[in-house]
Amino acid sequence: MKRYLVGGAVRDGLLGLTPHERDWVVVGSTPEQMRAAGFTQVGRDFPVFLHPQTKEEHALARTERKSGAGHQGFVVHASPEVTLEDDLIRRDLTVNAIAEDESGALIDPHGGARDIENRWLRHVSPAFSEDPLRVLRLARFAARFAPLGFRVADETLALCRQLVATGALRELSAERVWQETVRAINESPAPSVFFTTLDAVGGLADWFGWLSTTALPLSLAAVDQATADHADPVVRAAAWMAPAAAQLTPVKWDAVCQQLRVPNDISTLVATFVASADDLHHGEALAPDALLRRLEGMSAFRRSTLFDRVLAVDAVLAQGVRRRAHTAFWQAARAQAEAVQARDVMTDGLRGPAISDALAAARTQRLADWRQAFGRA
Structure with a gap:
């Protein structure tokens, strides 16, 4: 039984990068021998085992034969007779088809090291x-x-x-x-x-045909900008999707999300941003009651990240079209409205919806007073 470091760990090492994980191919062994040596089997489609100490993945050398449609339509064969070269030739790219033995020597039958260099x-x-x-x-x-x-x-x-x-x-x-x-x-x-x-x-049409020719440049600029800003993963995905979603009806946007199985936090963020975009750009001109409604629509007063993420998406897209984001204004507006709590308006006789109405009225007045001061400033 011999084992070889393979794939990304070898590639990244040749690039001078620190590998995130190390995967191994085992040649000349069987599942029974691996288990007897203390390895834990975790693979169902093909034999993959975890090392008893390092917990690194060790897969038996295998071959694959196409048997059906899609990326799962393969018959996998693993046995002691499968060679390292047999295993490497089934891999996708030459840079991922390099192995390293335990002495550090490279096995590179497809010129992956040369392709890395070039x-x-x-x-x-x-x-x-x-x-x-x-x-x-x-x-x-x-x-x-x-x-x-x-x-x-x-x-x-x-x-x-x-x-x-x-x-x-x-x-x-x-x-x-x-x-x-x-x-x-x-x-x-x-x-x-x-x-x-x-x-x-x-390859865009089959799954990303909703990225129109006018939205695509904005989407590409936005996703790179979000990456440069170190935005969180949900903001990155939403910034990529928002320019195209703004050109779709809500029904068509829902269809896109269903087709791609978009997680709810991302689809909700995009939909909320699109619904809020015009007001985000012109918040200073909104009447106090409209300002409060928009804050509520962005979940500004809930224990949620939605409001802050909407502002983050807006800030990313603003850079792409060279306009000013109004992040500070909206954060200040939320702080003003949030300064008024339900306990501040509760009086004898107020029940249920009446409390919500009184809170909204008090917050609207607070925003009106602040806006007057804001305007003078």
């Missing part, structure tokens, strides 16, 4: 096209490594175009498409490259 992302073999998910993974790697100067090889782009033209991307599950998209947005210094790479191979 900054190329290139497919290992024509079997790349058997898994449509690899188009999205390629785009994600292109985004992740774009700041290091990596480009996608022309022959790999051509292979992706052929695969996309067959409609294979539509075979993917919405959950996996969303997962790859979110990883690109959250793990990449330049997430816009994920979408421009998909666009270059014709």
Whole structure:
């Protein structure tokens, strides 16, 4: 039994980066032997084991044979006869098909180290096209490594175009498409490259056709700006989606969210931002009662992150169109209204809705007084 460090850990080490995790391939072993050695089996589709001390993943060397549609349509074969080279050739990109033995020597049958040195992302073999998910993974790697100067090889782009033209991307599950998209947005210094790479191979239409030609440049600028601002993951995704959502009806926006299985916190943030956008830009001109309604619509008085995230999305998009964000105004307006609490208006005889009405009236008056002072300032 021999084990080899593989994949991202080897690639990142050659790039001088600190690997986030280390994965191993085991050659010449069986599941029974792995369990007898103290490893814990965790894989169901193919044998993957956790090391008894380090808990690092160890997978038995395996081959894959296409048997059906989508990225799960494979028959997996793992046995002691499967070689390291057999395992490496099934991988997606040459930079991910490098192994390192326990002495530190590289096993690199597909020139991955050379491609790392020359900054190329290139497919290992024509079997790349058997898994449509690899188009999205390629785009994600292109985004992740774009700041290091990596480009996608022309022959790999051509292979992706052929695969996309067959409609294979539509075979993917919405959950996996969303997962790859979110990883690109959250793990990449330049997430816009994920979408421009998909666009270059014709891969936007199947899942991102709602990104219109007018919204796409704004979305790409917004997602990169949100990354530069170190915004939280929900804000990053919402900033990417908001320009397109603003051009859709609520019904069509709901359909997009259902198609992609967009999490509720993101879809709600986008919908709330779109509904609030005009008022956010002209808050100083709103009447006090309208100002209060908008604050309530953004959940400004609830124990929620929605209000702050709406302002964060607005700040990101404002930079893209070179306008001033009104973050400070809205934060101050909330503070003024929040200074009035229900206990301040409760008197004998007030019950239920009457308390809410009295609170709204008091907060409206507080905002009116503040606005008068604000205007004089």
